[in-house]
Amino acid sequence: MAIMDGYFGSYVVVVVLLLIGVGIFAGGLFANRMLRPDRPTPDKLTTYECGVDPVGEGWAQSQVRYYVFTYLYVVFAVDAVFLFPWATVFAAPGFGMTTLVEMFVFLAFIALGILYAWRKRVLAWT
């Protein structure tokens, strides 16, 4: 009975926990459904804007700065992905200083991107 062992076993446990999590959520909502009153009125269902009637539709244009921050993150996240396999091997025999330098060259290139963003005042607001 090796279902709970090894590679597949540990991910079975993870999936079971995920299902338990969904179960907790569903259980909370179910308890709520059993216990709560349900008397919707049009006033209750309007959008809340500090007590005054909502203006326009319920969607606000966001600004492009946020997009730049997100893209900065994406670029760095994809390079952080390589940091993890690197971290497990760089000190092993046969790698050493060369591998360290390789990663720092990689990081230095990306860091130029931050430097550029900073010089062009993308990171500042005003």
Add this chain to the structure above:
Amino acid sequence: MAEVLDVAVRLIVIVVAFLLLPLIVGQMEHKAMAHMQSRLGPMYAGGFHGWAQLIADGVKFAQKEDVIPAAADRRVFAIAPAVALVPYLVVLVVIPVGPGLVGADVDAGLFFVLAVMGVGVLGAIMAGWASANKYSVLGGMRAAAQLMSYELPLVLAASSVAMAAGTLSLEGIAEQWRWWWLPWQAIGAVVFFVAGLAELRRPPFDMPIADSEIIMGTMTEYTGIRFALFMLAEYAGIVVLSALTAVLFLGGWQGPLLPGPVWTLIKVFVLAFVVIWVRVSFPRLREDQLQKLAWIGLVPLALLQLALTGVVKVLMA
């Protein structure tokens, strides 16, 4: 059979910890914050120093009407709290509390934690967009931008520990930890903790729910049990962040005299207290200061820590 039972016990412990520890942290927050502000905090519920306050709150939330605004996107609105909450539960499965005491031994544990916690950002965007409320959309955007910006120093600081230990398994990292990692990984620890605080959207990083600007941000339209689940996600997040910091940077179960799990719990609660302390002590940052802190402060520091870790490790080898 014994194996299945063993796994079942582990899962039950994880679920109980997930439901109980956030309540204890919440109660601790009520009392600690009150005393720091020369108040008493909850005193009545349950008798002794209001110990049952949060249970009473929970019962109250469960009885409240579940109002979904007419303009909202009902389905997305309904499942957003689950997307915010469940990742924190799933993450707990790989956090070790003692040697061998872990829900599942995942080889890529550290990377697993970071990947799963990254999913939580979708919960904020979904809640913000589906509420059909301008303030919620603004809050959702702020939350998403903040989570993305601070995920990066978090990932970099975590990878510094992985470099030091040479493994991604959280159990392996805690096993390899030695006291001199404290000064060696100090920068990384601070970066990780601060970035984690920002990930939780706790004060002083609570721009996404800044009540004086955008009401309650993504949670403006949420009521009753769904709101309670968002709050549970926040406090579960404190527990997960504290536990991760303890395992990665403070040696997890390692410590003299007391058994391992007790040490883990002590470290978790000390860190949770620091989270609360920070909330009481610092004013909210402005949105642009927030982004600046991430990109000009934490990211370069994390890169510095990476360089330090790498050079020391290679010179030692």
Add this chain to the structure above:
Amino acid sequence: MTSETPGFWPPSGPEVVFLLLGVVALGSALLVVTTRQLVHAALWLVLCFGALAGCYLVLTAEFVAWVQVLIYVGAVVVLLLFGIMLTRAPIGRSADLDSGNRWAAVLVALATAGVLLSVVVAGFGAAYAPLDPGQGAAKPLGSSIFRTWVLPFEALSVLLLAALIGAIVISRTDIRGRE
């Protein structure tokens, strides 16, 4: 070699899981390309990527699976949602998501599927690979990246730098070239 290849029936446990995840991935992918609600398309994409990450896990590509979650679910979809929020993100159906050449598109897609399916079934119908965990962990990947694939890895950094600067220049109107 053929002596140890099991038949298609009964399917093994991992195969059943893989097929279920494949159905989820394909179903949500279909919803991505047919839904009439813009934001829902992005959310179905999340489900599709998640199911694909599950597929990688079953194929024992552990590290790639979590990279899929971290990058696609946690970053690329958020980027897409930002794109949607910055252009137009109404709640409810939009009429103008599909173009007039839907039926031509259906035809082309069916033709593609037919060609690809007949080729892969004819080509790999008998191929069998026993799953053996450990090959997709971070360590073997790391050692082969930093032993064999170092040059493409370094080239990637230049590509990412160029993409980053390009995106900044395009998205910020206040950055101009030299007059």
Add this chain to the structure above:
Amino acid sequence: MHIVYPVVVSALLFSIGVYGVLARRNAILVLMSVELMLNAVNLNLVAFDVWLRDRLHGGQVLTLFVIVIAAAEIGLGLAIVLAVYRNRRSIDVDRLRDLAEGDAPEVSPQSEVSPGRVAVGEDADREAGS
């Protein structure tokens, strides 16, 4: 694992992506369909890596590279889409025909504006001051 399962899933996913690219008008939806096609390719790479037991892990490493390049591509693509939206108020790929040959119907730059919308870009800094 019979290799035919992953390659069939991948072939179907790719076809769905093809349909999306051809049938969708909204540029962001087209980008999403492109992502579907790239993911189909990744699934193939991983499956063949497992099948051929590549000692250099060429398949999985290439998958990582593809994911990285896809992320860079989608970010740049969206930046272009946002720039188009800023100038044209529309990201409808059927109507962006400035470079078309012949006498394509001209779309006026302001045709898609609806009241109450704020432009992307520096006009949209309202929220920053809040």
